[in-house]
Amino acid sequence: MKSLNQVTISRSALEHNYLICQQLAGGAAILPLVKADGYGHGQLDCARIFAELGAAAFGVAEAVEGERLRKAGITQPILVLAGTLASTLLSLVEADLTPVLVDASFVSELSRLAGKLGRNVGVHIKLDAGMGRQGVLPEEFATAVQAVQRAEHVHLAGVMAHFPMADERQSESSAEVLRTFIATTEQLRQLIPEKCCLHLANSGGLFYVAGALFDMVRPGIALYGYYPDGAAGRAAAEPPLLQPVMRFTSRVLQVRQVPEGKGLGYSHLYTTSRPTTLAVLPVGYEDGYLRSLSNRGAVLINGQRAPVVGRVSMNLTLVDITGLGTVQAGDEVVLLGRQGQEEITADDIATWMETISYEVLCLFGNLNERHLVA
Structure with missing residues (x-):
């Protein structure tokens, strides 16, 4: 027997939104965020659909989410974005997940475990270019990169940062974050011989911040049909519009x-x-x-x-x-x-709840029976 309360997820809308993000990315690789159970839309279903459409990698918050994707047959790189602890490093290496380092404290232990398993683990460094929440400060960046370079079984696969105000169009904060990211990552030319993947743009960065594309983009809310700045973003957008999923x-x-x-x-x-x-x-x-x-x-x-x-x-x-x-x-x-x-819309409900569409979607999707439809 089914619950009287049902959430349905539209495959066609997911595909439509992915293609809009792909067009805006202009050749940059797409890393869909499927953390929080795909923002309440179903992590496994969404990841499979995005993989079929050519997603280059996926983003999750915790290693356990990445393990779930691996067991479901996802083969693309999976970045664990929220950081990790020593207790989760072994599982992370065993599942072939990509840790995002918020500092250099676990590099040596990660290298030891990777060597024990005969692996060489690619890591991404999270740069705090203005978010103020997590990551290596610009003045600590070179030291963190050198710590990775010294580790025998670890290599630097990428550097990322995050916009705190990309949902505000023409934000001076976003412009400053972009400048800091560019200036800091320019050090890589002297620090490492090989090129690594640079990525900064979330949905807001992809839609609203010129020059933020780099090698890869990380859309989240846009894939699920909503604009980072809510109803105002939808009202200002030009067709084709994102479709709520x-x-x-x-x-x-x-x-x-x-x-x-x-x-x-x-x-x-x-x-x-x-x-x-x-x-x-x-x-x-x-x-x-x-x-x-x-x-x-x-x-x-x-x-x-x-x-x-x-x-x-x-x-x-x-x-x-x-x-x-x-x-x-x-x-x-x-x-x-x-x-x-x-x-x-989720923007309507978010206004009534005095929150944002992200929270509405996570609540409804994670607390009710959910089905994928065409």
């Missing part, structure tokens, strides 16, 4: 009539101002439909928006369907996606 639906559990002056749900957060027709939905914060959507969110029923009324609870949500025509138990409800001519 995820749709989240439920079913009407009950239709009921209540009188004027009726308090609804926990805390009676909403009181009816007229005789009201309500639809009860079997969805709540357990499913990622957060309490912050109380009296703020909306769903689609009969191709029309129905506002959320009262407190969203763990498993139940009320919506006002007065005047929306005939609605019956079992009718489809769209929480995210299109129904008829109306659409609710």
Whole structure:
């Protein structure tokens, strides 16, 4: 038996978005980010589709995600982007994963383990070019590169950095990060004899920062159909537009009539101002439909928006369907996606939740039954 709450993932939309990113990359290799279970879209399904389309590598946060991809038959390089600990190095080498080094502390141990297994491990160094979160500072860069060069069973395969404000078009921060990245990586000509892969652009860098392509780009949110700057980005974009990949639906559990002056749900957060027709939905914060959507969110029923009324609870949500025509138990409800001519996007929901589309997609995709469709 299936849950009444279902997430569907569109293969055709994934393919469409990948091709848009590929065109913008202008020949740079594509490293799709499939961390966080593919931003809630299904890591394995998404990786297989992107591999078929020519993805050069993949990005995950933790080694365990990379191991999962290897077991599923993914053969491309898999970068472990969030760093690693000594306790995970052996598994990382055994699964042929590519560590992203945020400092040089594990280089010697990594080389020892790689030698023990008869491997030579390529690593990428993460440069803190302005993100301020992780990585080697510019003044530490040469020392980190030299530490890798001295290690017998490790070699430098790439250098990366990350934009903190690439979702802001014409950001001076992005321009400064780009300048720092270029100036710092120019040292590689004197430090190592061979060329290594340089990569900086996330989705925002790919779409909005001129000169940020280098050898490889790392799109994430764009692959899943959303612009880094949300609804404003979609409004400003030129065709072809990115296509949202995820749709989240439920079913009407009950239709009921209540009188004027009726308090609804926990805390009676909403009181009816007229005789009201309500639809009860079997969805709540357990499913990622957060309490912050109380009296703020909306769903689609009969191709029309129905506002959320009262407190969203763990498993139940009320919506006002007065005047929306005939609605019956079992009718489809769209929480995210299109129904008829109306659409609710992750950007809409993010506005109501006071967050970003990334969080909405991860919540819905990771907390509900999910299926890949054509």
